[in-house]
Amino acid sequence: MPLDLKRENEIVPQYSLTGDLISYLRCGLQYRYHNGSSLPPSRPVQLWFGEFIHGVMEAAYRIRRDTNPTPQFPWPANPKPYRGGAPMNRLPHDIGTIGDTVENTLRATGKNPRNANVRDSAYRRAELAVNEFGPHLFPLIASAEEKVIGTRNIPQSQSASPPRARLYELHGVIDVLSNIQLTGASETNIIKRAIQNVHPGLSGQFEVIVDYKGTRRPATNHSYWNQGDWQVQTYAWLRMRVANSLPVVAGVLLHINELAPSAEDLVELKREIQQGNTDIAPANGTHDYYLLNTWRSGDAVPDFSQQFRIARAIRIVPVTQSSQTLATQRFDDVVLKIEGCAIAEAHAGAIIGHWAPNGDDDTCAACDFRHFCPAPAPRTGQHIVTAPTAP
Numbered sequence: 001m002p003l004d005l006k007r008e009n010e011i012v013p014q015y016s017l018t019g020d021l022i023s024y025l026r027c028g029l030q031y032r033y034h035n036g037s038s039l040p041p042s043r044p045v046q047l048w049f050g051e052f053i054h055g056v057m058e059a060a061y062r063i064r065r066d067t068n069p070t071p072q073f074p075w076p077a078n079p080k081p082y083r084g085g086a087p088m089n090r091l092p093h094d095i096g097t098i099g100d101t102v103e104n105t106l107r108a109t110g111k112n113p114r115n116a117n118v119r120d121s122a123y124r125r126a127e128l129a130v131n132e133f134g135p136h137l138f139p140l141i142a143s144a145e146e147k148v149i150g151t152r153n154i155p156q157s158q159s160a161s162p163p164r165a166r167l168y169e170l171h172g173v174i175d176v177l178s179n180i181q182l183t184g185a186s187e188t189n190i191i192k193r194a195i196q197n198v199h200p201g202l203s204g205q206f207e208v209i210v211d212y213k214g215t216r217r218p219a220t221n222h223s224y225w226n227q228g229d230w231q232v233q234t235y236a237w238l239r240m241r242v243a244n245s246l247p248v249v250a251g252v253l254l255h256i257n258e259l260a261p262s263a264e265d266l267v268e269l270k271r272e273i274q275q276g277n278t279d280i281a282p283a284n285g286t287h288d289y290y291l292l293n294t295w296r297s298g299d300a301v302p303d304f305s306q307q308f309r310i311a312r313a314i315r316i317v318p319v320t321q322s323s324q325t326l327a328t329q330r331f332d333d334v335v336l337k338i339e340g341c342a343i344a345e346a347h348a349g350a351i352i353g354h355w356a357p358n359g360d361d362d363t364c365a366a367c368d369f370r371h372f373c374p375a376p377a378p379r380t381g382q383h384i385v386t387a388p389t390a391p
Helices: 017-026 028-036 045-066 093-108 114-139 180-182 191-200 221-240 263-275 287-295 306-313 322-348 360-365
Strands: 014-016 139-154 167-178 205-211 248-255 315-318
Touching: 014 263, 014 360, 017 028, 017 167, 017 322, 028 322, 045 093, 045 114, 045 139, 045 248, 045 322, 093 114, 093 360, 114 191, 114 248, 114 306, 139 180, 139 221, 139 322, 167 221, 180 221, 191 248, 191 315, 205 221, 221 248, 221 315, 221 360, 263 287, 263 315, 306 322
Parallel strands: 014 167, 205 248
Antiparallel strands: 139 167, 167 205, 248 315
């Protein structure tokens, strides 16, 4: 009996939505140094901050789910000093206790806050996220840290060198809300109300996905706005590849930094309001309007109302079949670009010149490689786009 020759092993590149695709869009060259060379950043402040917030929220959710009786909100927050200190007598649901575990986990992977101010800011925002979102969000979660994965075709390239594979694997981690939890929630639930404002009369069986963002709400003409939209749509596409999943009707992006904005955030917000590039601004005549318009750089950050801060923090992204198709095609194109950069580098034997150094000012400020970057910051205005978001 004739036997077929053994086929060569086929490469199927693996891409994570945040670790690869979003990172590449933020700065191609920084992505290559961190991911392509497997070089861990020594000061990954943005990466540490986002993962710390996500870790605290996930741990807090599990404590609330598994502890009987459930600790009443607000939970205390007593973090240890920045440089450590004597053990503290704290409750298991103390946000300082939770933060210790998350910090130790991140430290083991080489991720640390840049300084005490960054760490203090992370704890303050984590405290507000747990105590202001937790009572509303945690009861709605049907599945936490759900792993989603799917395989897609790499688009055909016009280059003389074809991609190194036909397929790529896309994966991510999400929290899932179901129609059961949302229907049973009180009408005063801020997450439920936000979803209903976008989807009035929502009924039937469905799911909503949630993602935490350790960032401020981006301007509506900024590429980060579009990237958040595309990320939700792609998560929805991946979720619907899971057996027995329900149709995803929306995504919830929680921009945690809006719960405790910095002075720099307020400067950006005032500029965006003046230029008409934000969808959430304080209503004329309200106390929040007065606080923002009388604030000047160098003043202490005003104590905005919880209603305004929550409105800024929650972004609901509607999900449709056409929006999923458009977003996944956009990410297919990003994968094709990454593969093209990798092939060009392999042929030339050099990194510089084949990966775009296109980070914005914030990305560059936290980059280990900015001192020898061929196009260092400042480049104010980078990443500003005019294309409409996905429908």
